[in-house]
């Protein structure tokens with residue numbers, strides 16, 4: 001486990017890197033589409049959020065949250081993702097909502113860096129953002 005410093009610009013650079021961001025989001029979508037029907041169902045999306053740890057870190061939910069409340073929360077997230085109300089989230093909807101969420105995180109972080117503990121194989125998008133920044137810094141060195 002390593003400690004990394006992350007701020008809004010790290011996240012914004014990741015979202016702004018069309019190729020990297022799209023690749024990360026598309027990979028995640030494919031991994032989450034468990035029955036491979038090309039869309040995310042309510043339960044697939046719920047699993048997504050459980051695995052991404054976005055809920056704990058970004059929605060401020062702690063482990064003591066009652067199950068009914070969590071279900072309500074996941075329902076409201078699903079409805080946000082399912083922009084056209086079709087009952088399933090397609091890749092376009094997933095991309096656009098992930099972009100909004102990451103930008104909201106960036107705004108939340110602002111220019112005030114926070115220290116985060118990340119596992120080397122951490123699957124979160126924040127880890128991707130940090131890796132991308134690190135690789136760019138690496139390239140900039142003589």
Ligand SMILES: [Ca+2]
Pocket residue numbers: 033034035036037038039040041044
């Ligand atoms: Ca599916």
